[in-house]
Amino acid sequence: MDIKSLPLNELTEYIVDKGFPAFRAKQLYTWLHKKLIRDVEEMTNIPKNMRKMLSEDIVTLTLAKKLESAIDGTKKYVFMLSDGNVIESVFMSYKHGYSVCISSQAGCRMGCRFCASTLLGLSRNLTVSEMLDQIYYIERDTGMRISNVVVMGTGEPLDNYDNLCTFIKMLSDENGLNISQRNITVSSCGLVPEIRRLADEHFTITFALSLHAATDEKRRELMPIAKRYSLSEVLDACMYYFNETGRRITFEYSLVAGENDSVSDAKELIKLLKNYPCHVNLIPVNPIKERQYKRSDKNSVRRFKELLETNGINATVRRSMGKDIDAACGQLRKAHIDSSKGGTKDSTKGGSSDGSKDDSLDSSSDRLKDSTKDGSKDSLK
Numbered sequence: 008m009d010i011k012s013l014p015l016n017e018l019t020e021y022i023v024d025k026g027f028p029a030f031r032a033k034q035l036y037t038w039l040h041k042k043l044i045r046d047v048e049e050m051t052n053i054p055k056n057m058r059k060m061l062s063e064d065i066v067t068l069t070l071a072k073k074l075e076s077a078i079d080g081t082k083k084y085v086f087m088l089s090d091g092n093v094i095e096s097v098f099m100s101y102k103h104g105y106s107v108c109i110s111s112q113a114g115c116r117m118g119c120r121f122c123a124s125t126l127l128g129l130s131r132n133l134t135v136s137e138m139l140d141q142i143y144y145i146e147r148d149t150g151m152r153i154s155n156v157v158v159m160g161t162g163e164p165l166d167n168y169d170n171l172c173t174f175i176k177m178l179s180d181e182n183g184l185n186i187s188q189r190n191i192t193v194s195s196c197g198l199v200p201e202i203r204r205l206a207d208e209h210f211t212i213t214f215a216l217s218l219h220a221a222t223d224e225k226r227r228e229l230m231p232i233a234k235r236y237s238l239s240e241v242l243d244a245c246m247y248y249f250n251e252t253g254r255r256i257t258f259e260y261s262l263v264a265g266e267n268d269s270v271s272d273a274k275e276l277i278k279l280l281k282n283y284p285c286h287v288n289l290i291p292v293n294p295i296k297e298r299q300y301k302r303s304d305k306n307s308v309r310r311f312k313e314l315l316e317t318n319g320i321n322a323t324v325r326r327s328m329g330k331d332i333d334a335a336c337g338q339l340r341k342a343h344i345d346s347s348k349g350g351t352k353d354s355t356k357g358g359s360s361d362g363s364k365d366d367s368l369d370s371s372s373d374r375l376k377d378s379t380k381d382g383s384k385d386s387l388k
């Protein structure tokens with residue numbers, strides 16, 4: 008049993024079932040989620056026989072690699088999971104506090120064309136504890152109190168829906184790290200049924216939609232998910248999210264030189280989002296060697312932002328963090344997997360490392376299959 012994935016009520020049931028009093032569950036939960044203790048032997052107020060019973064039940068991540076940026080102190084972590092999969096997380100220091108970007112899946116099957124995380128396909132969903140432990144490990148390692156969490160690393164969070172929701176509840180639990188839901192951001196490429204489901208949870212998190220293009224035609228070129236859900240369906244779901252939660256949507260727009268950064272692209276975006284309660288986060292794309300996409304130059308980025316703002320759309324440009332340590336989504340994980348090929352087990356599956364089979368959805372998860380309109384496994388190919 009992976010007890011670190013259990014919310015307090017479920018942990019209590021488990022502990023009582025094993026013949027221990029309920030208050031022991033609360034003590035255990037505090038050790039795991041507040042004091043961030045990884046070794047059961049350090050839980051000094053837990054009786055020996057209970058510690059023995061729990062010795063196999065605490066799953067933790069192992070550090071495989073850590074890099075620190077000399078430019079801005081960003082730290083990038085590659086973690087090894089108990090089955091040999093690898094994931095990555097990023098620690099960033101901002102004026103307003105310390106932030107961690109976590110992965111929600113080992114790999115990704117969404118196939119966004121500018122993203123390194125999808126090049127090897129999806130291996131599996133992360134458990135709740137694997138998502139939490141990225142933050143716990145980094146908080147212990149840096150000695151800093153993490154105040155913001157973004158679920159924006161490898162994986163499509165809404166493709167791991169149930170674990171994501173439990174993760175949000177546990178991360179914001181006052182018996183744990185008690186991070187305000189307002190300081191948690193979940194980013195999705197646009198799984199329409201799950202956006203509506205998330206709205207119905209009535210969390211107070213920030214929801215960010217990866218938009219990246221203002222027309223269906225252009226979006227389909229960049230993101231296979233756009234072949235499944237049209238922009239009008241995605242925007243309707245986002246409006247539903249806003250109406251249910253009162254939380255303004257963040258639209259992420261990666262600027263790719265010559266692809267979606269022209270004046271006419273900006274005008275299309277203005278037409279699309281005019282009067283929409285939102286914020287646009289412009290992200291000059293991080294080039295990856297397997298793709299020909301190039302980052303927009305500074306003038307194009309400035310022009311794009313100004314056009315949005317003069318038309319009443321709130322926009323910011325995301326600062327690039329950790330440029331000297333391969334901090335773009337998925338790059339370090341992929342480099343680690345590539346370098347260990349032939350040595351350790353490569354637990355990812357899917358396309359070749361040159362990205363030749365990369366833009367179709369993997370069929371290994373039933374959830375996305377269920378959420379398609381036609382239910383076919385490969386309808387985004």
Ligand code: SF4
Nearest residue numbers: 115117119122125162
């Ligand atoms: S951008 Fe996000 S959803 Fe798209 S392939 Fe990368 S990790 Fe997956």
